Amino acid sequence: MGNSYGYGNGNPSQKEVRELRKKLKELEQVEEKHRKLINQLKTQLEHYEYMLNRIRNYAILMLDPQGYIISCNNEVENLQGYRKDELIGKHFSLFYTDVDVDRGKPQKELQMALQKSIIEDEGWRIKKDGSRFWAKVVLSTVRDKDGYLIGFVKVVQDLTRRKKLEEELRDAKERFEGILNSVNNMIFVLDKEGKFVFYHSPENMRLYLPPGKFVNKRYSEILPPYLVEQTKIAIEDNLEGKIAEFEYSLLFNREERWFYAVMSPMMRNGEYVGSVAVIRDITGFKQNEQKLKRLVRTLKVLSQVNGILVRSKEEKKLHERVCEVIVKIGGYRAVAIRYLVRRNILRVVSSKGCGEDPRGIADFYIDKKQSHPFVYALKQGKPVILRNVQESKEFPTIRQEAKRLGYKSMGVFPLIMENKVKGIISIYSD
Known part of the structure; x- marks a missing residue:
């Protein structure tokens, strides 16, 4: 009958002893490997923890799959006021405002991180003393080599100063824009x-x-x-x-x-x-300046014309001299004097500066239904001043002529003798 060790005669054979010693040695080697591996892991964890604790301005927390804190670095105390032992085992929602907790924001962020692997967010968070700070948060999942969820890593940065500077910059910009708009x-x-x-x-x-x-x-x-x-x-x-x-x-x-x-x-x-x-x-100022210059120029012309009318005895020379004074002294581009002939023709008797184009000094055939400054001056006995002839809506028939001859403004003045309109003087300007 064998003994309790299973050996037939109560004593192991030399072969069995050698096998037993071999197995014991293998177990010792495995145990030594495990011990070295544990020491390596312990050293790595210590290095990892040391590295995390050396990081400044970033609070780093490890969460389990449900969002409970299982570890964190020392910077958590500087940023959020909690010691490590106060946080371990607490749910990370304690950093959120009551409004965000009521809205389920912490759980929603965990769900989003599960879907996207990593998410970022900025918003108000709460410190231990109840004060708020503006945080930038990065939340990412941690999985093993087989893809199973181990937990989450949460990195928090305090951006309150940047937020304040942005608000101050926005306020300054609004004030600056207000000043500019005034x-x-x-x-x-x-x-x-x-x-x-x-x-x-x-x-x-x-x-x-x-x-x-x-x-x-x-x-x-x-x-x-x-x-x-x-x-x-x-x-x-x-x-x-x-x-x-x-x-x-x-x-x-x-x-x-x-x-x-x-x-x-x-x-x-x-x-x-x-x-x-x-x-x-300064367009308005320039226009007033130009009006003043035109007024001075017109007064000079009228003064010269009045002197001519007093001194001249020959009608032809009178007309030529009037045209010359208007162009040279007045500085206008062109002038034409037309007399009324047979009620429906304005015949040119003298002109100056109208160029070689005969259409510029042609006789004018009157159509009383026609909308033309010549017709208006004859019928009303009043002058017509057009600042922008080429865009005239009141006298559209003259626009093409103005564009063809290249003048921009014109004045038409009736010649009244013995209380009757006998003709017109038309003056053209750039």
Whole structure:
């Protein structure tokens, strides 16, 4: 009968002893490997924990699949006020506001992380003392090599200062825009390369080009040649620290508008970094200035014509002299004197500056139904002044003639003798 060890005669054979010793040695080797592996893992974990605790400005937390905290780094206390031992085993929803918790935001974030592997969010979070801070949160899943969920890693960064700066910047921008909107001038900023980097235009002022066609482009690429030259000279003055001023005009839908520009240098640490151009629309001022010049010019003409009428005894010379005075002294482009013949013809008796085109000095055949400034002056006995003949809606029949002969404005004055209209003087101007 064998013993309790299973050996037949109670004593193991030498072969069995050798096999037993071999197995014991193998077990010792396996145990040694396990011990080394455990020590390596322990060392790696210590290194990992040391590395995490050396990270500043980022709180890092390990969550289980249900969202309960199983580990964290030391920065959690600096950012959120909790010690490690206070957080282990707590649900990560304690960092959220009551409103977010009621809305189920923590659980929704876990679900989204499961679907997308990693998510980012910014919002208000709560510290231990109840104060709020603006946090950027990155939540990602952790899985083993077979894809099974181990938990989540949550990284939190305090961006309260950045949030405050953004709000201050937004408030400053709103105040700045309020100031700009109260200024009835256009403002353009050019960098040191001459590119438009900023603009402001009041609602009542039209831009020469849509913003998309000039922002981030050099002034020399988009402005008319004469304005490029003026801007270049102004920038050269700015480079020397001088303020430059100049006037210029632009066409908007064939309408000329005048502007007054003041360009000032922008300096940083004594170095030129760009220019600021403040531009005012002075079209109204220019128009008044031109009206005043025309008035002075007309007074001079009338004075000269009056002297001619007093001194002249020959009608032909009188007409020629009147036309000469109007063109040369008045500075007008052309003039024609027409007398009424047989009730329906205005015959040219004298003209000046009308060019070689015979149509410019032709007789005019009157149609009383026709809408024409000549007909109006004859019928009403009143002068007709047209500032923009080529766009005239009141007298459409004269638009083509104005475009063909190239004049922009005209005046028609009735010649009244013995209380009757005997003819007209038509004056043309650019």
